[in-house]
Amino acid sequence: MRQPATRTAVPVQTSGPAQGPAVHPGLDRFNTAPTAEAKAALLKCSGSRRWAARLAAHRPYPDLDALLAAADEAGYDLPPADLAEALAAEVSPGLHHAAPHSAHLALRAAHAAYECRFGHVFVICLDGFEPAEQPDQVLAGIRARLSHDPDQERVVTAEEMRRLARGRIIELISGS
Structure with missing residues (x-):
């Protein structure tokens, strides 16, 4: 089970404007990793085996943008069963253990509802929000999305x- 993380885009290292295309050692390692290793790494980004297999099978990627575009495309093509598989691997965003007890109770009740x-668990991408803002964003997101009909929420x-x-792939490639 993974914990939600705040991510920002990581600049790709370049070899210079006149020297050729962007180079990223993490992407090179991902592109050349054995297929089973690449799939395992991708499953940490999304719990759908079909999604991970598709991305691993289409390597090598020329740059991070191409990998992210392929991830988006594979995500758009996920059938409901594969989305359910990915959701089963997720953990609902929580609070820091030092948050007030009442906040933990409110969030627990919102998640249960x-x-x-x-x-399925509530998922939300918190990229761009400071850690102090994240609990409010989660609660607001749950409250707003509870009014959705099931198709809209899907x-x-x-x-x-x-x-x-996408954020997890950026972390994977930049942290390799």
Whole structure:
């Protein structure tokens, strides 16, 4: 189970404007890793085996943007069963243990209401939000999305999953 993380885009190292295209050692390692290793790394980005297999099979990627575009495309093509598989690997965003007890109770109740209504954990990409803002964003997101009908929420959830996967891929490539 993974914890939500705040991510920002990591600049790709370049060899200079006159010297050729962008170079990223993490992408090179990903492109040349054995298929099983690449799939395992991708499963940490999204819990869909089909998504991970598709991205691993289409290597090598010329740059990070191409990998991210392929991840988006694979995410848009996920059938409901594969989205459910990816959601099963997710952990609902929580609070820091030092947060007030009342905040933990409120968030727990909101998550329970969401899971009861939609049958899966609440996912939200918190990129761009400071850690102090994240609990409010999670609560506001749950409250707003509880008003969705199941079809509308399925679309929003799939988009949040794609956003989470993109951020995790950036972390994977920049942290390799």
